[in-house]
Amino acid sequence: MSAAPIALERRWMRARRLPGLRGQGGVIASVAFLVVVTLAAILAPEISPHNPSAADLSSLLSPPGTPGHLLGTDTAGRDILSRIIYGARISLLAPLVLVVISSTLGTAIGVCAGWMGGIADEVISRVMDFLFAFPGLLIAIIAVALFGTGVTAPIVGLIIAYTPYTARLARGLVAQERNLPYVESYRQQGFSGPRIALTMLLPNIAPTLLAQSALSFGYGLIDLATLSFLGFGVQPPTADWGVMVSDAQQGILQGDIWVALFPGLAIMLTVISFNVLGDAIAERIGRTEAA
Protein backbone atom coordinates (compact mmCIF):
# COMPACT_ATOMS: atom_id res chain seq x y z
CA MET A 1 0.00 0.00 0.00
CA SER A 2 1.66 3.17 -1.13
CA ALA A 3 -0.53 5.87 0.38
CA ALA A 4 0.95 8.94 -1.28
CA PRO A 5 4.07 8.63 -3.36
CA ILE A 6 7.05 10.67 -2.22
CA ALA A 7 6.94 12.78 -5.36
CA LEU A 8 3.46 13.89 -4.51
CA GLU A 9 4.34 14.60 -0.93
CA ARG A 10 7.00 16.99 -2.12
CA ARG A 11 4.57 18.78 -4.32
CA TRP A 12 2.19 18.92 -1.41
CA MET A 13 4.84 20.38 0.87
CA ARG A 14 5.61 23.00 -1.71
CA ALA A 15 1.92 23.69 -2.00
CA ARG A 16 1.52 24.16 1.70
CA ARG A 17 3.68 27.23 1.69
CA LEU A 18 2.06 30.55 2.18
CA PRO A 19 3.47 32.92 -0.42
CA GLY A 20 0.97 35.57 0.60
CA LEU A 21 2.36 35.83 4.09
CA ARG A 22 5.83 34.84 3.17
CA GLY A 23 7.47 38.23 2.89
CA GLN A 24 9.91 39.23 5.60
CA GLY A 25 7.12 41.19 7.32
CA GLY A 26 5.05 38.04 7.78
CA VAL A 27 7.98 36.14 9.25
CA ILE A 28 8.89 38.95 11.63
CA ALA A 29 5.27 39.33 12.74
CA SER A 30 5.00 35.58 13.31
CA VAL A 31 8.18 35.37 15.35
CA ALA A 32 7.14 38.43 17.37
CA PHE A 33 3.72 36.92 18.04
CA LEU A 34 5.21 33.60 19.15
CA VAL A 35 7.68 35.38 21.44
CA VAL A 36 4.84 37.36 23.02
CA VAL A 37 2.70 34.25 23.52
CA THR A 38 5.60 32.29 24.98
CA LEU A 39 6.51 35.12 27.35
CA ALA A 40 2.86 35.43 28.36
CA ALA A 41 2.80 31.71 29.17
CA ILE A 42 5.97 31.90 31.24
CA LEU A 43 5.10 35.13 33.04
CA ALA A 44 1.39 34.38 33.44
CA PRO A 45 1.22 34.99 37.23
CA GLU A 46 2.98 38.36 36.87
CA ILE A 47 1.15 39.85 33.91
CA SER A 48 -2.33 38.41 34.05
CA PRO A 49 -4.78 41.02 35.38
CA HIS A 50 -6.99 38.55 37.25
CA ASN A 51 -6.94 35.08 38.70
CA PRO A 52 -7.96 32.86 35.73
CA SER A 53 -10.43 30.83 37.81
CA ALA A 54 -11.84 33.67 39.90
CA ALA A 55 -15.54 33.97 39.04
CA ASP A 56 -16.90 37.50 39.22
CA LEU A 57 -20.61 36.81 39.55
CA SER A 58 -21.47 40.49 39.28
CA SER A 59 -20.18 40.61 35.71
CA LEU A 60 -21.19 37.52 33.75
CA LEU A 61 -20.55 37.74 30.01
CA SER A 62 -19.46 41.36 30.12
CA PRO A 63 -18.48 42.52 26.62
CA PRO A 64 -14.92 43.31 25.53
CA GLY A 65 -13.72 46.72 26.68
CA THR A 66 -15.45 46.54 30.06
CA PRO A 67 -13.28 48.39 32.57
CA GLY A 68 -11.09 45.83 34.33
CA HIS A 69 -11.89 43.14 31.75
CA LEU A 70 -10.19 44.07 28.49
CA LEU A 71 -11.53 41.06 26.54
CA GLY A 72 -14.68 40.69 28.64
CA THR A 73 -15.73 37.82 30.89
CA ASP A 74 -17.08 34.34 30.16
CA THR A 75 -20.28 32.60 31.24
CA ALA A 76 -18.90 32.09 34.75
CA GLY A 77 -17.69 35.69 35.04
CA ARG A 78 -14.02 34.78 34.63
CA ASP A 79 -11.69 37.25 32.93
CA ILE A 80 -11.09 36.05 29.35
CA LEU A 81 -7.71 37.76 28.89
CA SER A 82 -6.36 36.13 32.06
CA ARG A 83 -7.65 32.75 30.96
CA ILE A 84 -6.03 33.13 27.54
CA ILE A 85 -2.71 34.06 29.18
CA TYR A 86 -2.83 31.13 31.59
CA GLY A 87 -4.25 28.88 28.90
CA ALA A 88 -1.17 29.55 26.78
CA ARG A 89 0.80 27.39 29.22
CA ILE A 90 -0.86 24.03 28.64
CA SER A 91 -1.93 24.93 25.09
CA LEU A 92 1.71 25.44 24.05
CA LEU A 93 3.43 22.94 26.33
CA ALA A 94 1.34 19.95 25.23
CA PRO A 95 2.07 20.34 21.48
CA LEU A 96 5.72 21.07 22.32
CA VAL A 97 6.06 17.73 24.11
CA LEU A 98 4.22 16.03 21.26
CA VAL A 99 6.41 17.53 18.55
CA VAL A 100 9.73 17.03 20.34
CA ILE A 101 9.04 13.35 20.97
CA SER A 102 7.42 12.51 17.63
CA SER A 103 10.07 14.39 15.61
CA THR A 104 12.94 12.77 17.47
CA LEU A 105 11.39 9.34 17.17
CA GLY A 106 10.44 9.86 13.53
CA THR A 107 13.90 11.13 12.61
CA ALA A 108 15.56 8.16 14.30
CA ILE A 109 13.29 5.67 12.53
CA GLY A 110 13.51 7.44 9.17
CA VAL A 111 17.30 7.80 9.25
CA CYS A 112 17.66 4.10 10.12
CA ALA A 113 15.36 3.08 7.26
CA GLY A 114 16.92 5.41 4.70
CA TRP A 115 20.50 4.67 5.68
CA MET A 116 20.25 0.90 5.94
CA GLY A 117 17.96 0.35 2.99
CA GLY A 118 17.08 -3.23 2.03
CA ILE A 119 14.77 -5.31 4.16
CA ALA A 120 14.91 -3.03 7.21
CA ASP A 121 13.81 -0.12 5.04
CA GLU A 122 11.06 -2.20 3.47
CA VAL A 123 9.68 -3.33 6.83
CA ILE A 124 9.84 0.12 8.43
CA SER A 125 8.24 1.79 5.41
CA ARG A 126 5.42 -0.75 5.34
CA VAL A 127 4.66 -0.25 9.03
CA MET A 128 4.67 3.53 8.61
CA ASP A 129 2.45 3.35 5.50
CA PHE A 130 0.06 1.23 7.43
CA LEU A 131 -0.20 3.74 10.29
CA PHE A 132 -1.40 6.38 7.82
CA ALA A 133 -4.71 4.49 7.64
CA PHE A 134 -5.52 5.77 11.13
CA PRO A 135 -6.34 9.47 11.39
CA GLY A 136 -4.46 11.07 14.31
CA LEU A 137 -7.62 12.16 16.05
CA LEU A 138 -8.93 8.58 16.03
CA ILE A 139 -5.76 7.17 17.62
CA ALA A 140 -5.92 9.90 20.26
CA ILE A 141 -9.60 9.14 20.97
CA ILE A 142 -8.82 5.42 21.35
CA ALA A 143 -5.98 6.32 23.74
CA VAL A 144 -8.39 8.43 25.79
CA ALA A 145 -10.91 5.59 25.93
CA LEU A 146 -8.22 3.19 27.19
CA PHE A 147 -6.21 5.36 29.53
CA GLY A 148 -8.69 8.01 30.61
CA THR A 149 -9.10 11.71 29.98
CA GLY A 150 -6.33 14.21 30.65
CA VAL A 151 -3.48 15.57 28.64
CA THR A 152 -1.26 12.45 28.63
CA ALA A 153 -3.41 10.02 26.64
CA PRO A 154 -4.00 12.43 23.72
CA ILE A 155 -0.29 13.24 23.54
CA VAL A 156 0.63 9.54 23.47
CA GLY A 157 -1.99 8.84 20.79
CA LEU A 158 -0.85 11.75 18.63
CA ILE A 159 2.82 10.76 18.98
CA ILE A 160 1.90 7.43 17.37
CA ALA A 161 0.03 9.31 14.63
CA TYR A 162 2.67 12.00 13.90
CA THR A 163 5.84 9.92 14.02
CA PRO A 164 5.26 8.23 10.62
CA TYR A 165 5.09 11.63 8.85
CA THR A 166 8.51 12.68 10.14
CA ALA A 167 9.86 9.19 9.55
CA ARG A 168 8.76 9.17 5.91
CA LEU A 169 10.22 12.61 5.31
CA ALA A 170 13.52 11.73 7.00
CA ARG A 171 13.73 8.43 5.13
CA GLY A 172 13.24 10.14 1.78
CA LEU A 173 15.85 12.80 2.54
CA VAL A 174 18.44 10.29 3.73
CA ALA A 175 17.84 8.01 0.75
CA GLN A 176 18.62 10.96 -1.54
CA GLU A 177 21.51 12.29 0.47
CA ARG A 178 23.40 9.03 0.94
CA ASN A 179 24.11 8.76 -2.77
CA LEU A 180 25.83 12.14 -2.87
CA PRO A 181 29.60 12.14 -3.41
CA TYR A 182 30.49 13.58 -0.01
CA VAL A 183 29.09 10.54 1.76
CA GLU A 184 31.19 8.23 -0.38
CA SER A 185 34.26 10.38 0.19
CA TYR A 186 33.85 10.17 3.97
CA ARG A 187 33.52 6.44 3.55
CA GLN A 188 36.78 6.34 1.60
CA GLN A 189 38.41 8.24 4.44
CA GLY A 190 37.43 5.41 6.73
CA PHE A 191 34.57 6.92 8.71
CA SER A 192 32.07 4.37 9.97
CA GLY A 193 28.56 4.30 8.56
CA PRO A 194 26.72 5.40 11.71
CA ARG A 195 29.22 8.19 12.27
CA ILE A 196 28.70 9.56 8.74
CA ALA A 197 24.93 9.28 9.13
CA LEU A 198 24.78 11.03 12.47
CA THR A 199 27.51 13.66 12.30
CA MET A 200 27.74 14.53 8.61
CA LEU A 201 24.44 13.63 7.01
CA LEU A 202 21.95 14.47 9.75
CA PRO A 203 22.96 18.15 10.03
CA ASN A 204 22.35 18.51 6.29
CA ILE A 205 18.76 17.32 6.50
CA ALA A 206 18.00 18.81 9.94
CA PRO A 207 16.62 22.16 8.67
CA THR A 208 14.03 20.40 6.51
CA LEU A 209 12.99 18.30 9.49
CA LEU A 210 12.82 21.43 11.61
CA ALA A 211 10.51 23.07 9.06
CA GLN A 212 8.29 19.99 9.20
CA SER A 213 8.29 20.14 13.01
CA ALA A 214 7.07 23.73 12.94
CA LEU A 215 4.14 22.66 10.75
CA SER A 216 3.49 19.67 13.03
CA PHE A 217 3.33 22.01 16.01
CA GLY A 218 0.40 23.80 14.40
CA TYR A 219 -1.44 20.58 13.62
CA GLY A 220 -0.68 19.27 17.11
CA LEU A 221 -2.05 22.41 18.72
CA ILE A 222 -5.28 22.03 16.74
CA ASP A 223 -5.65 18.30 17.45
CA LEU A 224 -4.99 18.70 21.17
CA ALA A 225 -7.36 21.66 21.41
CA THR A 226 -9.99 19.57 19.59
CA LEU A 227 -9.65 16.80 22.18
CA SER A 228 -9.92 19.36 25.00
CA PHE A 229 -13.00 20.82 23.30
CA LEU A 230 -14.58 17.35 23.26
CA GLY A 231 -13.84 17.00 26.97
CA PHE A 232 -11.21 14.28 26.44
CA GLY A 233 -8.08 16.34 27.02
CA VAL A 234 -7.36 19.11 29.50
CA GLN A 235 -10.16 19.13 32.04
CA PRO A 236 -12.07 22.23 33.12
CA PRO A 237 -11.73 24.43 35.12
CA THR A 238 -8.07 24.46 33.98
CA ALA A 239 -7.64 27.26 31.49
CA ASP A 240 -6.93 25.86 28.02
CA TRP A 241 -7.82 27.42 24.67
CA GLY A 242 -9.82 24.38 23.52
CA VAL A 243 -11.64 24.15 26.86
CA MET A 244 -12.43 27.87 26.66
CA VAL A 245 -14.16 27.50 23.28
CA SER A 246 -16.07 24.54 24.68
CA ASP A 247 -17.14 26.56 27.75
CA ALA A 248 -18.19 29.38 25.43
CA GLN A 249 -20.92 27.28 23.81
CA GLN A 250 -23.45 28.34 26.44
CA GLY A 251 -22.63 31.99 25.84
CA ILE A 252 -23.01 31.48 22.09
CA LEU A 253 -26.68 30.59 22.45
CA GLN A 254 -27.18 34.01 24.02
CA GLY A 255 -25.45 35.58 21.04
CA ASP A 256 -22.17 36.35 22.83
CA ILE A 257 -19.61 35.47 20.21
CA TRP A 258 -16.41 36.91 21.68
CA VAL A 259 -16.26 34.29 24.44
CA ALA A 260 -15.34 31.74 21.75
CA LEU A 261 -13.72 34.20 19.37
CA PHE A 262 -10.74 35.31 21.48
CA PRO A 263 -9.42 31.87 22.50
CA GLY A 264 -10.14 30.77 18.91
CA LEU A 265 -8.07 33.65 17.56
CA ALA A 266 -5.26 32.71 19.95
CA ILE A 267 -5.25 29.21 18.45
CA MET A 268 -5.45 30.39 14.84
CA LEU A 269 -2.76 33.07 15.16
CA THR A 270 -0.39 30.64 16.85
CA VAL A 271 -0.98 28.00 14.16
CA ILE A 272 -0.57 30.53 11.32
CA SER A 273 2.64 31.82 12.92
CA PHE A 274 4.10 28.33 13.11
CA ASN A 275 3.09 27.66 9.49
CA VAL A 276 4.75 30.88 8.32
CA LEU A 277 7.84 29.99 10.33
CA GLY A 278 7.97 26.46 8.92
CA ASP A 279 7.59 27.78 5.39
CA ALA A 280 10.26 30.41 5.95
CA ILE A 281 12.72 27.75 7.12
CA ALA A 282 11.84 25.49 4.19
CA GLU A 283 12.26 28.35 1.75
CA ARG A 284 15.51 29.43 3.30
CA ILE A 285 16.92 25.99 2.60
CA GLY A 286 15.37 26.01 -0.83
CA ARG A 287 15.65 22.30 -0.67
CA THR A 288 12.09 21.13 -1.15
CA GLU A 289 11.81 23.38 -4.18
CA ALA A 290 14.92 21.94 -5.78
CA ALA A 291 14.17 18.32 -4.99
Place this chain on the structure above:
Amino acid sequence: MLRFCARRLGGSLVTLLISSFLIFGSLYLVPGDPAVYLAHGRVTAPQLAALRREYGLGQPFFERYVHWLFGLVHGNLGESLQYHEPAARLIGSRLAVTGTLVAYAAVLIILGGLALGLLGALRRGTLVDRGVLLFSSAATAAPAFLTVVLLLAIFSVDLHWFPALGAGQGFGDRLWHLTLPAVGLALSAVGLITRVSRTAFLDSLRREHVEVARSRGLSERSVIRRHVVRNSLGPVATMTGLVVATLVVSTTVVESAFGINGIGSLLDSSVQTLDYPVIQAISLLVVVVFLVCNTAVDLLYPFIDPRVASWRSRAA
Protein backbone atom coordinates in the same frame (compact mmCIF):
# COMPACT_ATOMS: atom_id res chain seq x y z
CA MET B 1 -5.29 -3.31 -15.18
CA LEU B 2 -6.80 -6.42 -13.62
CA ARG B 3 -3.48 -7.26 -12.05
CA PHE B 4 -3.19 -3.77 -10.66
CA CYS B 5 -6.68 -3.95 -9.18
CA ALA B 6 -5.98 -7.33 -7.63
CA ARG B 7 -2.74 -6.06 -6.11
CA ARG B 8 -4.37 -2.95 -4.78
CA LEU B 9 -7.23 -4.93 -3.31
CA GLY B 10 -4.86 -7.46 -1.79
CA GLY B 11 -2.82 -4.68 -0.19
CA SER B 12 -5.96 -3.12 1.25
CA LEU B 13 -7.10 -6.45 2.69
CA VAL B 14 -3.74 -6.97 4.37
CA THR B 15 -3.91 -3.46 5.86
CA LEU B 16 -7.45 -4.16 7.03
CA LEU B 17 -6.37 -7.44 8.62
CA ILE B 18 -3.48 -5.82 10.51
CA SER B 19 -5.74 -2.94 11.54
CA SER B 20 -8.34 -5.33 12.88
CA PHE B 21 -5.64 -7.07 14.90
CA LEU B 22 -4.43 -3.79 16.39
CA ILE B 23 -7.97 -2.59 17.10
CA PHE B 24 -8.76 -5.90 18.77
CA GLY B 25 -5.49 -6.02 20.69
CA SER B 26 -5.73 -2.42 21.90
CA LEU B 27 -8.30 -3.50 24.50
CA TYR B 28 -5.60 -5.50 26.27
CA LEU B 29 -3.40 -2.42 26.65
CA VAL B 30 -5.79 -1.14 29.26
CA PRO B 31 -4.32 -1.20 32.75
CA GLY B 32 -5.96 -3.86 34.92
CA ASP B 33 -8.64 -6.43 34.10
CA PRO B 34 -10.24 -5.89 30.65
CA ALA B 35 -13.52 -7.32 31.94
CA VAL B 36 -13.69 -4.78 34.75
CA TYR B 37 -12.83 -2.06 32.24
CA LEU B 38 -15.56 -3.21 29.86
CA ALA B 39 -18.09 -3.50 32.68
CA HIS B 40 -17.26 0.01 33.88
CA GLY B 41 -19.45 -0.30 36.97
CA ARG B 42 -22.42 -1.23 34.81
CA VAL B 43 -22.81 -4.83 35.94
CA THR B 44 -22.91 -7.04 39.01
CA ALA B 45 -20.43 -9.82 39.84
CA PRO B 46 -22.34 -12.65 38.14
CA GLN B 47 -22.80 -10.49 35.04
CA LEU B 48 -19.07 -9.81 35.11
CA ALA B 49 -18.46 -13.54 34.89
CA ALA B 50 -20.85 -13.71 31.94
CA LEU B 51 -18.98 -10.84 30.28
CA ARG B 52 -15.71 -12.72 30.76
CA ARG B 53 -17.24 -15.77 29.13
CA GLU B 54 -18.70 -13.73 26.29
CA TYR B 55 -15.36 -12.13 25.53
CA GLY B 56 -13.61 -15.45 26.07
CA LEU B 57 -11.22 -13.78 28.46
CA GLY B 58 -10.19 -17.20 29.80
CA GLN B 59 -8.97 -18.33 26.39
CA PRO B 60 -5.60 -17.62 24.82
CA PHE B 61 -5.28 -14.23 23.14
CA PHE B 62 -4.91 -15.46 19.59
CA GLU B 63 -7.90 -17.78 19.83
CA ARG B 64 -9.98 -14.84 21.01
CA TYR B 65 -8.81 -12.76 18.08
CA VAL B 66 -9.66 -15.44 15.51
CA HIS B 67 -13.07 -15.84 17.12
CA TRP B 68 -13.63 -12.07 16.95
CA LEU B 69 -12.40 -11.95 13.36
CA PHE B 70 -14.84 -14.66 12.32
CA GLY B 71 -17.57 -12.60 13.93
CA LEU B 72 -16.48 -9.58 11.86
CA VAL B 73 -16.59 -11.56 8.64
CA HIS B 74 -20.15 -12.53 9.51
CA GLY B 75 -21.05 -8.91 10.14
CA ASN B 76 -20.90 -9.18 13.92
CA LEU B 77 -19.08 -6.08 15.16
CA GLY B 78 -19.70 -6.86 18.80
CA GLU B 79 -22.40 -5.72 21.17
CA SER B 80 -22.73 -2.27 22.67
CA LEU B 81 -22.37 -2.37 26.46
CA GLN B 82 -24.32 0.86 26.77
CA TYR B 83 -27.28 0.20 24.51
CA HIS B 84 -27.25 -3.63 24.64
CA GLU B 85 -27.62 -3.65 20.88
CA PRO B 86 -25.31 -4.98 18.17
CA ALA B 87 -22.75 -2.32 17.27
CA ALA B 88 -23.41 -3.01 13.59
CA ARG B 89 -27.05 -1.97 14.00
CA LEU B 90 -26.12 1.16 15.98
CA ILE B 91 -23.72 2.17 13.24
CA GLY B 92 -26.03 1.17 10.43
CA SER B 93 -28.88 3.35 11.68
CA ARG B 94 -26.56 6.37 11.82
CA LEU B 95 -24.62 5.74 8.65
CA ALA B 96 -26.99 7.61 6.35
CA VAL B 97 -26.80 10.92 8.25
CA THR B 98 -23.03 10.88 8.65
CA GLY B 99 -22.56 9.62 5.10
CA THR B 100 -24.62 12.52 3.75
CA LEU B 101 -22.74 14.99 5.95
CA VAL B 102 -19.31 13.71 4.87
CA ALA B 103 -20.32 13.57 1.19
CA TYR B 104 -21.72 17.10 1.41
CA ALA B 105 -18.47 18.30 2.98
CA ALA B 106 -16.41 16.44 0.35
CA VAL B 107 -18.33 18.17 -2.45
CA LEU B 108 -17.72 21.55 -0.80
CA ILE B 109 -14.03 20.72 -0.40
CA ILE B 110 -13.55 19.68 -4.03
CA LEU B 111 -15.62 22.46 -5.62
CA GLY B 112 -14.52 25.19 -3.20
CA GLY B 113 -10.87 24.17 -3.27
CA LEU B 114 -10.71 23.92 -7.07
CA ALA B 115 -12.62 27.17 -7.66
CA LEU B 116 -10.52 29.19 -5.22
CA GLY B 117 -7.30 27.55 -6.39
CA LEU B 118 -8.11 28.35 -10.02
CA LEU B 119 -9.08 31.90 -9.13
CA GLY B 120 -5.79 32.45 -7.32
CA ALA B 121 -3.72 30.87 -10.10
CA LEU B 122 -5.40 32.86 -12.90
CA ARG B 123 -5.09 36.13 -10.99
CA ARG B 124 -1.63 35.35 -9.77
CA GLY B 125 0.08 38.10 -7.80
CA THR B 126 -2.99 40.33 -7.71
CA LEU B 127 -5.04 41.38 -4.73
CA VAL B 128 -7.48 38.56 -5.50
CA ASP B 129 -4.66 36.03 -5.29
CA ARG B 130 -3.49 37.45 -1.99
CA GLY B 131 -7.04 37.21 -0.71
CA VAL B 132 -7.25 33.58 -1.76
CA LEU B 133 -3.96 32.80 -0.02
CA LEU B 134 -4.98 34.67 3.11
CA PHE B 135 -8.27 32.78 3.20
CA SER B 136 -6.45 29.50 2.66
CA SER B 137 -3.99 30.01 5.51
CA ALA B 138 -6.69 31.23 7.88
CA ALA B 139 -9.00 28.33 6.97
CA THR B 140 -6.23 25.74 7.37
CA ALA B 141 -5.46 27.13 10.83
CA ALA B 142 -9.11 27.18 11.94
CA PRO B 143 -10.01 24.13 14.03
CA ALA B 144 -13.37 22.57 13.06
CA PHE B 145 -14.74 23.08 16.58
CA LEU B 146 -14.12 26.82 16.38
CA THR B 147 -15.64 27.15 12.90
CA VAL B 148 -18.70 25.22 14.01
CA VAL B 149 -19.24 27.29 17.15
CA LEU B 150 -18.84 30.57 15.23
CA LEU B 151 -21.12 29.42 12.38
CA LEU B 152 -23.75 28.49 14.96
CA ALA B 153 -23.45 31.87 16.65
CA ILE B 154 -23.65 33.88 13.43
CA PHE B 155 -25.96 31.99 11.07
CA SER B 156 -28.29 30.21 13.51
CA VAL B 157 -28.52 32.27 16.67
CA ASP B 158 -28.02 35.70 15.19
CA LEU B 159 -29.38 35.60 11.65
CA HIS B 160 -31.72 32.57 11.97
CA TRP B 161 -30.78 31.49 8.45
CA PHE B 162 -30.10 27.88 9.36
CA PRO B 163 -31.40 25.55 12.10
CA ALA B 164 -29.12 25.02 15.09
CA LEU B 165 -30.10 21.45 15.92
CA GLY B 166 -30.84 18.11 14.34
CA ALA B 167 -30.48 16.60 10.90
CA GLY B 168 -33.93 17.25 9.39
CA GLN B 169 -36.43 15.06 7.56
CA GLY B 170 -36.54 14.42 3.81
CA PHE B 171 -33.87 15.35 1.30
CA GLY B 172 -34.26 19.11 0.98
CA ASP B 173 -34.77 19.70 4.68
CA ARG B 174 -31.81 17.48 5.47
CA LEU B 175 -29.52 19.42 3.15
CA TRP B 176 -30.72 22.64 4.75
CA HIS B 177 -30.04 21.25 8.24
CA LEU B 178 -26.66 19.85 7.25
CA THR B 179 -25.37 22.95 5.48
CA LEU B 180 -23.74 24.61 8.48
CA PRO B 181 -22.30 21.34 9.84
CA ALA B 182 -20.90 20.51 6.38
CA VAL B 183 -19.30 23.94 6.02
CA GLY B 184 -17.78 23.58 9.49
CA LEU B 185 -16.49 20.13 8.63
CA ALA B 186 -15.11 21.22 5.26
CA LEU B 187 -13.55 24.62 5.92
CA SER B 188 -10.04 23.69 6.97
CA ALA B 189 -9.76 21.10 4.19
CA VAL B 190 -11.01 23.69 1.68
CA GLY B 191 -8.04 25.82 2.75
CA LEU B 192 -5.67 22.92 2.19
CA ILE B 193 -7.11 21.90 -1.20
CA THR B 194 -7.15 25.54 -2.32
CA ARG B 195 -3.42 25.72 -1.79
CA VAL B 196 -2.74 22.33 -3.38
CA SER B 197 -4.85 23.11 -6.44
CA ARG B 198 -3.49 26.66 -6.82
CA THR B 199 0.05 25.27 -6.95
CA ALA B 200 -1.01 22.52 -9.37
CA PHE B 201 -2.75 25.06 -11.63
CA LEU B 202 0.29 27.35 -11.59
CA ASP B 203 2.46 24.35 -12.49
CA SER B 204 0.24 23.54 -15.46
CA LEU B 205 -0.06 27.15 -16.59
CA ARG B 206 3.71 27.32 -16.89
CA ARG B 207 3.86 24.26 -19.15
CA GLU B 208 4.72 24.53 -22.83
CA HIS B 209 1.68 22.66 -24.04
CA VAL B 210 -0.53 25.45 -22.66
CA GLU B 211 1.45 27.97 -24.70
CA VAL B 212 1.12 25.72 -27.73
CA ALA B 213 -2.62 25.37 -27.22
CA ARG B 214 -2.94 29.15 -26.99
CA SER B 215 -0.86 29.71 -30.10
CA ARG B 216 -3.08 27.30 -31.97
CA GLY B 217 -5.81 29.83 -31.37
CA LEU B 218 -7.89 27.88 -28.89
CA SER B 219 -10.06 30.09 -26.77
CA GLU B 220 -8.64 30.84 -23.34
CA ARG B 221 -11.68 29.16 -21.84
CA SER B 222 -11.03 25.85 -23.51
CA VAL B 223 -7.28 26.07 -22.86
CA ILE B 224 -8.01 26.46 -19.17
CA ARG B 225 -10.60 23.72 -19.12
CA ARG B 226 -8.88 21.10 -21.23
CA HIS B 227 -5.21 21.78 -20.69
CA VAL B 228 -4.87 23.41 -17.31
CA VAL B 229 -7.67 22.10 -15.10
CA ARG B 230 -7.53 18.59 -16.49
CA ASN B 231 -3.79 18.40 -15.91
CA SER B 232 -4.02 19.56 -12.33
CA LEU B 233 -6.68 17.25 -10.97
CA GLY B 234 -4.31 14.44 -10.01
CA PRO B 235 -2.77 15.84 -6.82
CA VAL B 236 -6.10 17.34 -5.83
CA ALA B 237 -7.78 13.93 -6.11
CA THR B 238 -5.06 12.25 -4.06
CA MET B 239 -5.22 14.84 -1.30
CA THR B 240 -9.01 14.68 -1.21
CA GLY B 241 -8.82 10.90 -0.88
CA LEU B 242 -6.53 11.28 2.13
CA VAL B 243 -8.74 13.92 3.72
CA VAL B 244 -12.12 12.16 3.56
CA ALA B 245 -11.34 9.47 6.16
CA THR B 246 -10.23 12.22 8.56
CA LEU B 247 -13.60 13.89 8.03
CA VAL B 248 -15.39 10.84 9.44
CA VAL B 249 -13.49 11.28 12.71
CA SER B 250 -13.98 15.05 12.68
CA THR B 251 -17.76 14.55 12.59
CA THR B 252 -17.34 13.86 16.32
CA VAL B 253 -16.92 17.59 16.90
CA VAL B 254 -19.48 18.75 14.37
CA GLU B 255 -22.26 16.32 15.24
CA SER B 256 -21.91 16.95 18.97
CA ALA B 257 -22.15 20.71 18.46
CA PHE B 258 -25.21 20.46 16.21
CA GLY B 259 -26.94 17.63 18.08
CA ILE B 260 -26.88 15.35 15.05
CA ASN B 261 -27.35 11.68 15.85
CA GLY B 262 -24.62 10.18 13.67
CA ILE B 263 -21.41 8.15 13.81
CA GLY B 264 -19.43 11.05 15.27
CA SER B 265 -21.75 11.68 18.19
CA LEU B 266 -21.91 7.89 18.72
CA LEU B 267 -18.10 7.81 18.98
CA ASP B 268 -18.22 10.76 21.37
CA SER B 269 -20.78 9.15 23.68
CA SER B 270 -19.05 5.76 23.43
CA VAL B 271 -15.81 7.25 24.75
CA GLN B 272 -17.68 9.01 27.54
CA THR B 273 -19.43 5.81 28.61
CA LEU B 274 -16.41 3.61 27.81
CA ASP B 275 -18.42 1.51 25.36
CA TYR B 276 -15.33 -0.09 23.88
CA PRO B 277 -16.95 -2.55 21.42
CA VAL B 278 -18.62 0.39 19.66
CA ILE B 279 -15.34 2.33 19.60
CA GLN B 280 -13.67 -0.69 17.99
CA ALA B 281 -16.42 -1.01 15.40
CA ILE B 282 -16.22 2.70 14.47
CA SER B 283 -12.42 2.50 14.26
CA LEU B 284 -12.74 -0.35 11.78
CA LEU B 285 -15.25 1.68 9.79
CA VAL B 286 -12.81 4.61 9.60
CA VAL B 287 -10.00 2.36 8.35
CA VAL B 288 -12.35 0.88 5.74
CA VAL B 289 -13.36 4.38 4.58
CA PHE B 290 -9.68 5.37 4.33
CA LEU B 291 -8.84 2.28 2.28
CA VAL B 292 -11.87 2.61 0.01
CA CYS B 293 -11.15 6.29 -0.70
CA ASN B 294 -7.51 5.73 -1.47
CA THR B 295 -8.11 2.66 -3.56
CA ALA B 296 -10.83 4.52 -5.45
CA VAL B 297 -8.51 7.46 -6.14
CA ASP B 298 -5.73 5.15 -7.30
CA LEU B 299 -8.07 3.23 -9.60
CA LEU B 300 -9.61 6.42 -10.99
CA TYR B 301 -6.27 8.20 -11.36
CA PRO B 302 -5.68 7.08 -14.96
CA PHE B 303 -9.11 8.45 -15.91
CA ILE B 304 -8.45 11.73 -14.16
CA ASP B 305 -4.98 12.08 -15.61
CA PRO B 306 -4.39 9.79 -18.61
CA ARG B 307 -0.69 10.76 -18.81
CA VAL B 308 0.09 8.81 -15.68
CA ALA B 309 -1.98 6.18 -17.39
CA SER B 310 -0.76 2.68 -17.38
CA TRP B 311 -1.81 0.93 -14.23
CA ARG B 312 1.26 -1.19 -14.56
CA SER B 313 3.70 1.66 -14.08
CA ARG B 314 1.86 2.95 -11.05
CA ALA B 315 1.68 -0.47 -9.55
CA ALA B 316 5.41 -0.97 -9.96
